[in-house]
Amino acid sequence: MAMTELNRRRLRNFRRNKRAFWSLVIFSVLFVASLFAELIANDRPIVVNYKGGYYFPVYRFYPETTFGGDFGTEAIYTDPGVQCLIRTGGREECWDDPEAVTKEAAGTGMVAGEPVEKGWMIWPPIPYHYRTINNVGTAPSAPDRAHLLGTDDTSRDVLARVIYGFRLSIMFTLIVTVVSSLIGIAAGAVQGYFGGRTDLFLQRMLEIWGSTPSLYVIIILFAILGRSFWLLVFVSILFGWPALVGVVRAEFLRARNFEYVRAARALGVSDRKIMFRHILPNAMVATLTMLPFVVTGTISSLAALDYLGYGLPTSAPSLGELALQAKQNLQAPWLGFTAFFSFAIMLSLLVFIFEGIRDAFDPRKTFR
Numbered sequence: 477m478a479m480t481e482l483n484r485r486r487l488r489n490f491r492r493n494k495r496a497f498w499s500l501v502i503f504s505v506l507f508v509a510s511l512f513a514e515l516i517a518n519d520r521p522i523v524v525n526y527k528g529g530y531y532f533p534v535y536r537f538y539p540e541t542t543f544g545g546d547f548g549t550e551a552i553y554t555d556p557g558v559q560c561l562i563r564t565g566g567r568e569e570c571w572d573d574p575e576a577v578t579k580e581a582a583g584t585g586m587v588a589g590e591p592v593e594k595g596w597m598i599w600p601p602i603p604y605h606y607r608t609i610n611n612v613g614t615a616p617s618a619p620d621r622a623h624l625l626g627t628d629d630t631s632r633d634v635l636a637r638v639i640y641g642f643r644l645s646i647m648f649t650l651i652v653t654v655v656s657s658l659i660g661i662a663a664g665a666v667q668g669y670f671g672g673r674t675d676l677f678l679q680r681m682l683e684i685w686g687s688t689p690s691l692y693v694i695i696i697l698f699a700i701l702g703r704s705f706w707l708l709v710f711v712s713i714l715f716g717w718p719a720l721v722g723v724v725r726a727e728f729l730r731a732r733n734f735e736y737v738r739a740a741r742a743l744g745v746s747d748r749k750i751m752f753r754h755i756l757p758n759a760m761v762a763t764l765t766m767l768p769f770v771v772t773g774t775i776s777s778l779a780a781l782d783y784l785g786y787g788l789p790t791s792a793p794s795l796g797e798l799a800l801q802a803k804q805n806l807q808a809p810w811l812g813f814t815a816f817f818s819f820a821i822m823l824s825l826l827v828f829i830f831e832g833i834r835d836a837f838d839p840r841k842t843f844r
Contacts, residue, residue: 486836496832503825510643517602517636520553526562526595534600553597562595604633606640606793616801616808626810628801634811638818640793645822648705649774652712657770659713660720661763665751667721668728675725682718690715694786703789708781712774719770720763727759761837768830772823779819795819 479487491497515522520533526543533553540551543561551558560570604610610623615631617623625634667675694711701707731737732755740750781787782796790797795818802812 490832490836493832493835495828496835499825499828500832503829506642506825507646510639510646513639513643514600516600517604517606517633517639518600519603519605519608521597521599523598524553524562524595525597527565554603559597562597565595602633602636602639604636606632606637607791608632608636616805616811618808619810625814626808628798628811629805629808634798634814637793637798638795638814641795641798642818642822644705644788644793645775645778645795648709648712648778649771651709652716652774653767653771656713656716657720657763657767659717661724661756663717664721664724665728665756668725668730669732669747669751669755671729671732682721686718688715691786694781698786703787705788705792708778708788712777716770716774719773720766723762723766724759727762728755731755731758761834764830764834764837767834768827771826771830775819775823775826 509516514534518534522532522534524531524533524538524543531538531542533551538551539545539549540547540558543551543558544565545551545558545561553559557570564570604623610627610631610633615627616629617627617631619626623633623635625638628634628637663678667678690711693715694708697707697711728751736754737750740754778787779794779796779799782794783800785800787796788794795815798811798818799815802808802815805811
């Protein structure tokens with residue numbers, strides 16, 4: 477379906493807003509890069525060539541026996557013995573002195589008169605997963621060449637956890653915002669359009685629901701069901717959908733007596749079409765004005781719950797948990813700086829983007 481002239485104007489207005497446009501470009505690059513976090517930060521190689529065959533440990537499970545080892549568990553690719561097996565084609569002597577065997581195979585290509593097939597591995601730029609524990613030195617350790625942002629209090633690479641945590645925060649926010657916005661817009665539209673007893677009944681329900689202590693409900697549910705990503709998404713939607721109800725309700729109450737709405741009713745247009753085809757587009761400016769607060773509030777809620785210990789599981793890469801570590805390790809200021817700038821950059825970009833979208837949908841600027 478071709479883009480209408482009105483949408484072209486909106487797109488032009490958004491592109492004229494340089495701050496919003498470049499924020500969208502930067503955020504898109506960061507988010508798309510985070511979607512491939514396994515290829516950027518991982519303790520498994522991206523590609524392994526062993527005896528002429530190609531293996532992809534990032535996406536598949538390979539036991540150690542695949543590369544000539546003795547165990548049926550997953551190969552530990554950072555182990556010098558496993559690396560020696562891959563490079564030399566499964567030499568048994570690798571377990572005795574892997575470095576010597578690897579140098580011998582790489583230098584001559586022949587051992588005891590037999591040819592050695594040389595394998596190789598391609599590693600991600602950051603050779604650490606967010607779960608990888610590096611038992612080297614004290615923890616947390618300061619930034620260095622191996623760990624650009626240092627390590628946390630359990631010797632995990634902070635940069636890897638920021639990359640995975642950024643992706644997790646954005647995915648959580650997108651799911652909660654989209655679902656809760658759809659529910660809130662639908663509820664506000666029904667209240668404002670029909671009014672009367674329907675509006676009165678739903679308003680009393682909202683007042684009761686808004687007075688429910690959400691933190692206590694989360695604590696009770698997590699104590700019974702355990703902490704999980706999808707349970708947190710469900711609870712966040714459960715308490716987040718009323719955020720847009722008041723704005724949408726007010727816009728529908730104002731617009732339901734306009735001339736074009738009365739004309740549509742007189743022509744026999746259904747209530748659903750009037751609500752979502754005629755009134756809702758005019759209410760989008762007020763709705764989009766509230767969306768930045770919904771998005772930033774969702775990210776802040778996730779960080780606050782993780783900070784308090786009632787958010788995602790402890791093994792998950794969480795920026796809120798990183799902030800908690802910064803508070804508990806004041807001698808490691810890099811943790812606090814990393815958490816602060818991660819939140820500041822992410823929230824600023826999102827606010828600038830939604831400000832540009834709001835201005836693009838504003839009729840006073842669209843038809844100027």
